[in-house]
Amino acid sequence: MTKKKNDFVKEITPMEEDFPRWYTDVILKNELVDYSPVKGFMVIRPYGYALWEKIQEYADARFKETGHKNMYFPLLIPESLLNKEKEHVEGFAPEVAWVTHGGSEKLGERLCVRPTSETIICQMYSKWLNSYRELPYLYNQWCSVVRWEKSTRPFLRTSEFLWQEGHTLHETAEEAQEETLQMLNIYKELAEELLAMPVVIGQKSESEKFAGAASTYTMEALMHDGQALQAGTSHNLGQHFTKAFEIKFQGRDGKEHNPYHTSWGISTRLIGGLIMVHGDNRGLVLPPRIAPVQVVIIPIAQKKPGVLEKADELYEKLKDKGIRVEVDDNPKESPGWKFNQYEMKGYPIRVEMGPRDIENNQAIIVRRDTLEKEVISLENFDSSTAEKLEEMQADMLKKALKHREDNTHIMEDYEEYKNKPEIRKGFAKAMWCGCAECEAKLKEDTGATIRCIPFEQEELSDKCHFCGKEAKHMVYIARAY
Amino acid sequence: MTKKKNDFVKEITPMEEDFPRWYTDVILKNELVDYSPVKGFMVIRPYGYALWEKIQEYADARFKETGHKNMYFPLLIPESLLNKEKEHVEGFAPEVAWVTHGGSEKLGERLCVRPTSETIICQMYSKWLNSYRELPYLYNQWCSVVRWEKSTRPFLRTSEFLWQEGHTLHETAEEAQEETLQMLNIYKELAEELLAMPVVIGQKSESEKFAGAASTYTMEALMHDGQALQAGTSHNLGQHFTKAFEIKFQGRDGKEHNPYHTSWGISTRLIGGLIMVHGDNRGLVLPPRIAPVQVVIIPIAQKKPGVLEKADELYEKLKDKGIRVEVDDNPKESPGWKFNQYEMKGYPIRVEMGPRDIENNQAIIVRRDTLEKEVISLENFDSSTAEKLEEMQADMLKKALKHREDNTHIMEDYEEYKNKPEIRKGFAKAMWCGCAECEAKLKEDTGATIRCIPFEQEELSDKCHFCGKEAKHMVYIARAY
Ligand SMILES: [Zn+2]
Ligand SMILES: [Zn+2]
Numbered sequence: 001m002t003k004k005k006n007d008f009v010k011e012i013t014p015m016e017e018d019f020p021r022w023y024t025d026v027i028l029k030n031e032l033v034d035y036s037p038v039k040g041f042m043v044i045r046p047y048g049y050a051l052w053e054k055i056q057e058y059a060d061a062r063f064k065e066t067g068h069k070n071m072y073f074p075l076l077i078p079e080s081l082l083n084k085e086k087e088h089v090e091g092f093a094p095e096v097a098w099v100t101h102g103g104s105e106k107l108g109e110r111l112c113v114r115p116t117s118e119t120i121i122c123q124m125y126s127k128w129l130n131s132y133r134e135l136p137y138l139y140n141q142w143c144s145v146v147r148w149e150k151s152t153r154p155f156l157r158t159s160e161f162l163w164q165e166g167h168t169l170h171e172t173a174e175e176a177q178e179e180t181l182q183m184l185n186i187y188k189e190l191a192e193e194l195l196a197m198p199v200v201i202g203q204k205s206e207s208e209k210f211a212g213a214a215s216t217y218t219m220e221a222l223m224h225d226g227q228a229l230q231a232g233t234s235h236n237l238g239q240h241f242t243k244a245f246e247i248k249f250q251g252r253d254g255k256e257h258n259p260y261h262t263s264w265g266i267s268t269r270l271i272g273g274l275i276m277v278h279g280d281n282r283g284l285v286l287p288p289r290i291a292p293v294q295v296v297i298i299p300i301a302q303k304k305p306g307v308l309e310k311a312d313e314l315y316e317k318l319k320d321k322g323i324r325v326e327v328d329d330n331p332k333e334s335p336g337w338k339f340n341q342y343e344m345k346g347y348p349i350r351v352e353m354g355p356r357d358i359e360n361n362q363a364i365i366v367r368r369d370t371l372e373k374e375v376i377s378l379e380n381f382d383s384s385t386a387e388k389l390e391e392m393q394a395d396m397l398k399k400a401l402k403h404r405e406d407n408t409h410i411m412e413d414y415e416e417y418k419n420k421p422e423i424r425k426g427f428a429k430a431m432w433c434g435c436a437e438c439e440a441k442l443k444e445d446t447g448a449t450i451r452c453i454p455f456e457q458e459e460l461s462d463k464c465h466f467c468g469k470e471a472k473h474m475v476y477i478a479r480a481y
Numbered sequence: 482m483t484k485k486k487n488d489f490v491k492e493i494t495p496m497e498e499d500f501p502r503w504y505t506d507v508i509l510k511n512e513l514v515d516y517s518p519v520k521g522f523m524v525i526r527p528y529g530y531a532l533w534e535k536i537q538e539y540a541d542a543r544f545k546e547t548g549h550k551n552m553y554f555p556l557l558i559p560e561s562l563l564n565k566e567k568e569h570v571e572g573f574a575p576e577v578a579w580v581t582h583g584g585s586e587k588l589g590e591r592l593c594v595r596p597t598s599e600t601i602i603c604q605m606y607s608k609w610l611n612s613y614r615e616l617p618y619l620y621n622q623w624c625s626v627v628r629w630e631k632s633t634r635p636f637l638r639t640s641e642f643l644w645q646e647g648h649t650l651h652e653t654a655e656e657a658q659e660e661t662l663q664m665l666n667i668y669k670e671l672a673e674e675l676l677a678m679p680v681v682i683g684q685k686s687e688s689e690k691f692a693g694a695a696s697t698y699t700m701e702a703l704m705h706d707g708q709a710l711q712a713g714t715s716h717n718l719g720q721h722f723t724k725a726f727e728i729k730f731q732g733r734d735g736k737e738h739n740p741y742h743t744s745w746g747i748s749t750r751l752i753g754g755l756i757m758v759h760g761d762n763r764g765l766v767l768p769p770r771i772a773p774v775q776v777v778i779i780p781i782a783q784k785k786p787g788v789l790e791k792a793d794e795l796y797e798k799l800k801d802k803g804i805r806v807e808v809d810d811n812p813k814e815s816p817g818w819k820f821n822q823y824e825m826k827g828y829p830i831r832v833e834m835g836p837r838d839i840e841n842n843q844a845i846i847v848r849r850d851t852l853e854k855e856v857i858s859l860e861n862f863d864s865s866t867a868e869k870l871e872e873m874q875a876d877m878l879k880k881a882l883k884h885r886e887d888n889t890h891i892m893e894d895y896e897e898y899k900n901k902p903e904i905r906k907g908f909a910k911a912m913w914c915g916c917a918e919c920e921a922k923l924k925e926d927t928g929a930t931i932r933c934i935p936f937e938q939e940e941l942s943d944k945c946h947f948c949g950k951e952a953k954h955m956v957y958i959a960r961a962y
Contacts, residue, residue, distance in 0.1 A: 034605065037562060038592060041555035043605055046620065049551050070530050074522035075556075075594070075625055075641055076578070081518060097557070098582040099594065102629040102640075103575050111519060113556070113580065113594070124515065124524055139527065143625070144556055148583040159583075160556055 012344070014281045019225040023153075026275055026283055030345055033154040040152040040159035044268065047345070048155075050292035051271050052162060056142065058194045059164060059266065062186045068138040068166060073120050075143075076111040081119045085244040088118065091211020095147045097159075113146040118212065118237070118263060121167045122245035129169065131250045135259060136179070137169040155272030156229070156481050163267035169247065169259040173238070176260030180236040183264040184217045187232035195270065196287035196396040197221050197277045198404055199231055200427070200476055202452035207436055210263075214238030220451040220476060222404045223276035226425030228451050228478035231273050234264035272481070277400050278369075284346025285368050287396050288389040295325040295385060296347045298338050300354030302329055310358050314351065314381060321382040323389070343368060348392055349385065367392055369399070411477070414465045418445045427451070427478050431471035433464035441466060442477065451476045493825070495762045500706040504634075507756055507764050511826055514635040521633040521640035525749065528826070529636075531773035532752050533643060537623065539675045540645060540747065543667045549619040549647060554601050556624075557592035562600045566725040569599065572692020576628045578640075594627040599693065599718070599744060602648045603726035610650065612731045616740060617660070618650035636753030637710070637962050644748035650728065650740040654719070657741030661717040664745040665698045668713035676751065677768040677877040678702050678758045679885055680712055681908070681957055683933035688917055691744075695719030701932040701957060703885040704757035707906030709932050709959035712754050715745035753962070758881050759850075765827025766849050768877050769870040776806040776866060777828045779819050781835030783810055791839050795832065795862060802863040804870070824849060829873055830866065848873055850880070892958070895946045899926045908932070908959050912952035914945035922947060923958065932957045 015022040032048030096112040170176040199219035209216035213235040242258040251257045278285040299311040318325040353363040407426025453473045496503035513529030577593040651657040680700035690697035694716040723739040732738045759766040780792040799806040834844040888907030934954045
């Protein structure tokens with residue numbers, strides 16, 4: 001019965017063969033997640049949730065450092081509130097879940113389960129705000145949201161997901177824009193520093209922006225299979241909501257004004273990105289900073305005198321150094337089985353140590369990303385291990401960046417791009433006139449979309465790749481999750 | 482417009498005059514919470530949420546220390562799952578919110594917004610569990626739950642609240658009972674160490690236990706007005722759910738068994754308790770360990786040379802000591818106004834320091850609980866302040882304990898208790914035969930209920946106070962929130 005797990009290691013579909021199945025194998029066999037009895041809703045299991053906790057820890061500290069505080073707003077939003085901002089309701093109404101009964105009574109007005117909280121938060125802000133002296137409002141909420149999705153995939157697109165949503169108000173348009181970009185930059189740092197996941201940052205096109213936003217900024221990452229993932233967004237909402245919800249303050253001039261507004265969010269989707277950027281055919285590969293366990297010590301020939309004692313000694317040493325470490329001294333499984341198991345789980349470093357090693361005052365370290373073995377002296381073992389972890393973190397970012405660069409092409413000719421699916425893998429940089437027609441055509445022809453207008457512009461040509469008219473922007477194009 | 486806040490300080494209704502209004506004044510004027518557009522749902526504002534974060538931090542660390550890990554289960558539960566455990570559905574069905582539509586489509590089966598997650602979690606556990614080797618299952622979830630309430634009061638009883646729910650499985654009945662009591666003890670320590678809120682722990686009567694539990698254990702605190710608050714519960718669920726949901730494992734004997742099951746929870750209700758145990762007519766009084774800000778420094782005559790510099794120096798010194806400290810150097814408000822403001826907000830210690838004090842190398846410290854002023858040398862000011870905070874934490878627990886003892890009476894005669902409302906304030910200890918009729922009669926006659934059968938039993942008499950038959954237990958009785 002319990003032997004099921006034994007076979008998992010060998011049961012991951014190679015990614016070259018079937019990438020979606022590889023992904024599903026990795027998340028299910030590592031028990032990151034499971035399907036729930038409600039279609040499209042997922043259970044996040046302890047190993048998956050531990051990754052989310054690390055993301056929360058990093059992000060929450062950065063939010064607080066930059067002056068934000070957390071709040072909690074109600075889960076249920078009256079239909080009439082959702083209807084207040086026209087573009088917003090059009091964007092979200094088709095995908096919300098509706099509560100119609102409380103206990104045995106039918107409700108007078110339907111309530112939706114929040115798909116995002118701009119409306120309820122703006123309603124409260126309009127009640128609270130009086131004077132420019134109280135601005136900026138810098139608040140955030142950690143919660144779950146529900147968006148009824150037809151086709152779902154754990155972490156990447158589910159009908160319920162965990163996220164944070166920041167909602168801020170500012171006296172001036174400039175301050176709101178500054179906040180929008182500040183938070184996008186924090187997201188970029190989180191992606192690169194914590195997840196070792198390089199991202200391109202830039203602005204969304206009109207058609208791809210958030211329902212109700214003045215402008216939406218995004219970070220886009222490239223997955224192993226050459227598809228892009230929108231990994232976090234930050235919206236400058238201008239005065240769209242603050243006018244619709246009549247949020248007003250007395251300004252320095254003694255007159256009434258509507259404040260400027262931002263919102264920004266990252267979600268459990270990041271975990272999907274993490275897996276698809278770093279994973280390989282043996283399973284997960286976790287960057288050390290986010291790994292719930294960074295080092296596993298596997299004693300070899302553990303029945304021999306002194307082996308377990310030495311393993312425990314190493315454990316204590318690494319723990320004292322602040323390294324998240326475990327010893328696996330389960331006598332029922334072989335070292336070889338354990339190696340496979342922890343490779344599948346993506347533990348960054350495994351330490352092998354048997355009687356011979358102890359004699360020589362050494363241990364063997366195997367890095368999960370390179371699978372290279374190295375003999376390390378037990379002298380200063382804690383410092384050597386800490387260094388290895390930092391090296392590995394940096395190398396993983398470099399490797400992912402190289403993968404992105406190798407898979408970022410400059411569009412030569414649109415007809416060629418359209419007709420050769422093999423060159424549509426990865427990002428393509430192209431010039432765009434800025435019109436919605438060219439954007440729609442691209443999507444229809446190829447399934448790829450404009451991921452963003454990157455902040456770092458290059459002038460590849462002065463003509464739009466799609467219509468030949470004058471080009472306005474360079475854009476990143478890709479098929480996306 | 483902004484002057485509104487100015488008046489708040491004087492606007493708290495004295496608690497002797499109207500305790501519920503005092504409570505409402507304290508929570509609204511301190512901006513802990515606000516009413517939302519949906520009746521019975523509350524917004525937790527930053528100052529209130531910061532209290533919840535401290536509770537989470539303490540509890541989560543204790544859960545992990547004792548081997549528990551966090552997960553996340555879906556918000557929505559199919560009606561058919563809720564129906565699987567008979568007592569459970571009878572207990573919860575009348576108060577759940579029902580989702581009937583996803584997007585524009587009517588659902589085939591209604592989904593309830595989780596009122597608690599036993600059912601969905603058991604469904605998943607039945608899928609996951611194979612062998613006794615995998616036990617115990619020690620998992621917890623932080624989330625919000627919805628229970629449609631007719632009459633609500635912020636923090637104490639709302640249609641949505643934040644909580645944690647632990648859900649564990651064990652091989653034996655003994656282990657499940659041990660876990661149930663271990664978690665109750667952690668709750669008691671949280672209440673007493675962090676919130677300085679003394680609690681009585683014991684077992685709930687049959688009629689008051691959780692829907693579906695074998696036995697429910699509770700901690701009960703006494704509020705300022707003499708009413709009790711159920712502040713946390715831990716349930717031994719026996720095999721009720723594991724049988725209903727067919728959770729099975731292969732035991733050491735090679736045969737199939739149903740595991741034993743516990744669940745336990747604390748919620749944002751604790752914040753209501755915190756307020757009603759310690760608050761006074763000036764507002765909140767926060768025990769130092771949970772206070773988001775522990776010390777506020779208020780410079781006096783701050784325009785005089787050197788005052789602000791000295792205040793900043795103190796600030797840095799306290800901060801380096803790990804004390805959560807703020808300086809209020811707002812030139813637009815007077816020190817007197819500030820004193821009132823921070824007393825209302827319940828900041829544990831305020832430091833006053835003017836040119837004279839600086840000359841004498843001293844500052845004045847005022848403790849929020851006693852309002853006593855003390856002159857403290859600036860020599861070792863950080864250590865003196867840290868000591869004061871710890872003293873205050875201990876004194877607040879002592880004071881609350883004394884209040885409880887002063888308001889815990891031994892029931893002499895039931896008729897007297899019934900007829901004199903004034904002696905029904907506080908806890909009454911009474912002897913009980915254990916029958917449901919006596920319990921129901923007490924409730925009908927007096928509005929008071931059996932809060933618990935405490936672990937610390939005393940034999941006050943050998944007869945039931947209500948029917949005169951043989952007594953089985955001493956119980957704590959009170960009117961409760
Ligand atoms: Zn064009
Ligand atoms: Zn009786």
